[in-house]
């Protein structure tokens with residue numbers, strides 16, 4: 001089973017992966033059980049550890065130059081339930097126009113064949129710039145320009161064409177998780193407006209005329225995080241407070257039916273579902289608010 005982390009360059013995929021996999025390796029408690037996911041490849045485990053250690057020492061990772069593949073095992077109370085693989089792409093390929101970019105994009109569509117959920121990381125900075133100045137706090141309003149807003153809206157719109165292409169290639173509507181990254185930069189009202197804007201700018205994803213399953217959540221890797229010339233300032237939070245566990249668990253949840261019906265898999269499904277509280281993640285089906293079952 002594959003989990004594809006999609007998002008334009010700089011949306012936060014690699015930092016997210018380092019943080020989320022560190023949190024999931026330690027495990028999340030639910031109903032007296034621990035759900036965890038650990039890297040099943042020694043070399044990649046070292047790479048992930050180095051990534052989060054570097055962030056903890058105050059340095060953001062550099063932009064990805066190639067796609068990285070990380071195999072994991074999902075575990076309940078330390079017992080392996082099933083394997084899965086996370087793909088961390090080079091976001092620049094998605095809206096790049098070179099032949100190499102086009103070839104790389106073809107490659108990612110191949111990996112989609114084995115994934116029954118697409119996780120799209122939507123850059124929080126982009127959402128902030130795409131919002132109408134009227135809904136922004138006075139401090140954020142100062143940074144708005146017409147050109148930046150237009151560019152940001154185009155970037156969000158681009159997701160729509162990506163989803164459309166995925167659905168066409170897979171001949172069905174694939175469940176989607178939209179994760180707004182960098183939620184620490186928003187005031188609560190702004191984040192709510194950002195979620196509304198996402199629905200407005202992605203009409204086919206939230207259309208009443210299809211049956212698409214969509215989750216929306218907002219994630220942050222900490223508090224008051226900033227990047228000055230690659231230096232990380234602020235507080236990294238290596239726990240579930242910033243919702244980092246949710247996108248990966250949502251993707252696993254959507255895939256679980258295809259894995260089999262043994263007792264451990266079913267238990268994993270029930271435990272994961274308990275983590276989806278409505279103040280952390282919202283679901284839509286055919287454009288309407290839905291409850292996950």
Ligand SMILES: Nc1nc2c(ncn2[C@@H]2O[C@H](COP(=O)(O)OP(=O)(O)OP(=O)(O)O)[C@@H](O)[C@H]2O)c(=O)[nH]1
Pocket residue numbers: 007008009010011012013014015016060061062063064065089090091092181182183184185219220221222224225226227
């Ligand atoms: N405030 C804040 N900034 C974040 C957060 N996560 C990531 N960032 C910023 O986003 C930048 C880009 O993150 P990356 O993970 O490298 O982005 P990417 O999507 O992997 O980009 P490519 O590798 O080019 O596709 C980081 O260097 C940080 O400055 C967050 O939770 N909060």
Ligand SMILES: [Mg+2]
Pocket residue numbers: 013014015062063064088089090091
């Ligand atoms: Mg990256």
